[in-house]
Amino acid sequence: MRNVVLLGSTGSIGTQTCEVIDDHRDSFRIVGMGAGGGHLSQLARQAVHFGVPVVGIANPGLEDEFLARFEAAGGTTRPRLVSGPQANIELAQLPADIVLNAITGSAGLLATMATLAAGTRLALANKESLVIGGRLVTDAAAPGQMVAVDSEHSAFAQCLRGGGRQEVRRLVLTASGGPFRGMTRDQLRHVTPEQALAHPTWQMGRVITINSATLVNKGLELLEAALLYDVALDDIQVVVHPQSIVHSGVEFADGATILQASPPDMKLPIGLALTWPERMPDVARACDWTTAASWTFEPLDSESFPAVELARKAGRAGGTAPAVLNGANEVCVDAFCKGQIGFLDITETIAQVLDHHLSSNHVPDGQLSVQAVLDADDWARGQACAVCRSRG
Structure with missing residues (x-):
């Protein structure tokens, strides 16, 4: 029986992970589960269905609403709740065999680092945390500790x-x-x-x-x-x-x-990440x-489609450049979906912000820290917002 902590449980990868685990209940137990809080009813149903003892909500102030929905979903034994910006970190530190990180975007970095520091196997669906953390993440991982989803x-x-x-x-x-x-x-x-x-x-x-x-x-x-x-x-x-x-x-x-x-x-790579290097029967x-x-x-x-070459450019520069690439992109995706910029403006804005960063405040690999990554992400978002407003 493998004990699993699932971060980002209400997203696409999270819900499919729940389906895989539900089909193999004799092999897995979910001991911790977390989500942002945008889908509280779904999170409550998941917690009730799997009898999860610890539930995290990244957005604070939603505890009472969650508990009401938990009871409405048929829950009787209330889970221990953790909430706020540290919720995913607390979940990642729970005693477990596997933490599956399916958080969206750069928000998953601290949970990734917490999992690695705890010595727990990390099933990584949050590619952004590895991309922006770079060598900080790979250096923190023991051999075989990270498995890709x-x-x-x-x-x-x-x-x-x-x-x-x-x-x-x-x-x-x-x-x-x-x-x-x-x-x-x-x-x-x-x-x-x-x-x-x-x-x-x-x-x-x-x-x-x-x-x-x-x-x-x-x-x-x-x-x-x-x-x-x-x-x-x-x-x-x-x-x-x-x-x-x-x-x-x-x-x-x-x-x-x-x-x-x-x-x-996606159930196939999810199932394989949960049991690597072994394979489970009848996953997909x-x-x-x-x-x-x-x-x-x-x-x-x-x-x-210049995005791949933009990523190569950021990867060659290393350091904080990939964090800037990712942070600028997340802002641009939001602006595009709101109709504030055009489709081509996404990669054009990323390129503009990345060039500015490389010529001004880039931190190379040798000086990289978690705080430098977070600062670069924050800077990139501010710059991308400004560029998007000028394009709108």
């Missing part, structure tokens, strides 16, 4: 079992291409938020769906892969694969490439080899 990074982990590290030539990072694959920059200029939120393959939260449309998400995944698997940025190639069946692969020195394939379903359906199918691959159009 992203389907692409789970694919890398599976494929890397096919050869030694010295045999790896490059990582092949697949991208669906999003809803605007094949469009020119002129065509992208007129994209609406409603169009950008209609991802052709995955059902995800708002931020990650917009990030998938701009390919910012693929840039963040590139940085995450480089850090997780200690591979040079230039040795990671992004390839567009619209069917989203091949989740990524590894090319080896002898010319062989091993790819991991499965129907697009397999490919249907009795039906004809075509898998296609094409190069990334970096002119129309």
Whole structure:
């Protein structure tokens, strides 16, 4: 029986993690669960269903409302509540076998660091905390302590079992291409938020769906892969694969490439992260080899979608640059969804803020600290807000 702490339980990854655990109740027990507080009824139902003893709410002042909804959902034994900015940190420090961090955005960094400091296995769905924390996170992790939940990074982990590290030539990072694959920059200029939120393959939260449309998400995944698997940025190639069946692969020195394939379903990498390196039976359906199918691959159009190269630029600079990239992007996604800026303004604003940072207040890897990362994130958000207002 593995004891699990689930952070971000009401989001897309969090709810699917609950489904995986519910299907394997003899293998897991949720000992702590947390969410921001935007979906209190859902959080209450989850807490009742799994009998969670400790519940965290990141936004303070919602304790009474949560308890009322907990009782309305049939709860009898009240859980211990932790709330406010420290809630996720307290949850991450609970005695557990696994902390699955599915918090959205840079807010997950402190919970990631707390998990690593506690010596608990970290199943990481919050890629942003690794991207912005960089070497602070990897240096804090013991060998094998971090396991990726992203389907692409789970694919890398599976494929890397096919050869030694010295045999790896490059990582092949697949991208669906999003809803605007094949469009020119002129065509992208007129994209609406409603169009950008209609991802052709995955059902995800708002931020990650917009990030998938701009390919910012693929840039963040590139940085995450480089850090997780200690591979040079230039040795990671992004390839567009619209069917989203091949989740990524590894090319080896002898010319062989091993790819991991499965129907697009996040339950598979979630289940594998919970039990790594073992596999659980019947987590997700397999490919249907009795039906004809075509898998296609094409190069990334970096002119129309410059986000991946922006991420490489930030990754090469290191230090606080990735935090600025991510912080500026989160502001731009919000501004775009509110109709304050256009689709192309997202990456153009990120580029402008990143250039300003690199020429003024960049902190390199050797001087990096958690506070420097948080300060850079805050600075980037302020700068991006100002640029967005000027573009509106």
